[in-house]
Amino acid sequence: xNFITQNLMLIALALVSGGALLWPILLRGTSGVPDVxxxxxxxxxxxENAVVIDVRTVAEFAQGHVTDSRxxxxxxxxxxxxxLARYKxxxxxxxxxxxxxxASACSVLKKGGFSKLHKIEGGINAWVQAKLPLIKxx
Numbered sequence: 001x002n003f004i005t006q007n008l009m010l011i012a013l014a015l016v017s018g019g020a021l022l023w024p025i026l027l028r029g030t031s032g033v034p035d036v037x038x039x040x041x042x043x044x045x046x047x048e049n050a051v052v053i054d055v056r057t058v059a060e061f062a063q064g065h066v067t068d069s070r071x072x073x074x075x076x077x078x079x080x081x082x083x084l085a086r087y088k089x090x091x092x093x094x095x096x097x098x099x100x101x102x103a104s105a106c107s108v109l110k111k112g113g114f115s116k117l118h119k120i121e122g123g124i125n126a127w128v129q130a131k132l133p134l135i136k137x138x
Contacts, residue, residue: 033094033106035121038130041093044118050091053084055105056124060097064134066127074101074108081112091116099123 004011036044044050052069054061061071072080074096084092092114094102102119109117120127128134 032110033103033117033119035099036093036118037121038127038132041118041120041127042132044091044093048091050093050118051087052093052095052120053105053109054095055101056096060124062137064124064128064136066095066124067133067135069095074105077105077108078112081108084109084112084114088114089116091118093118093120095120095127096123098125 041050041052045052052066054065054069054071055074055077056065056071057073058071061069065071070084072083092109094105094109094117096102096105099119099122102123106117106119122129124134
């Protein structure tokens with residue numbers, strides 16, 4: 001008991017740092033949707049005709065997006081699920097700027113009955129970093 005009271009700060013520091021290390025792992029599993037790298041996303045598009053759903057804002061989408069992707073901003077996704085009904089049996093690649101909004105979008109889509117969901121890991125930022133092409137609206 002004496003050890004614990006003398007080293008309380010060190011124990012607290014160890015618990016906090018351990019929690020900080022585990023936090024990203026715990027968050028990653030919240031949507032239950034696998035992440036795919038941009039190169040794996042290209043393979044899914046080419047081999048399985050995956051559809052890319054971009055959940056960024058209209059302005060962000062106009063600055064550059066994946067070829068043939070559909071823009072449905074995250075805040076409109078729930079109301080526009082009917083537009084995607086024909087894609088329920090197709091693989092869907094969910095994309096945003098960094099990958100953060102994709103998890104929320106996947107939750108909405110799972111509730112809507114979509115099962116073949118994938119998040120593009122790192123979003124458009126990772127897509128650009130992988131030197132993959134973007135379409136920009138003028």
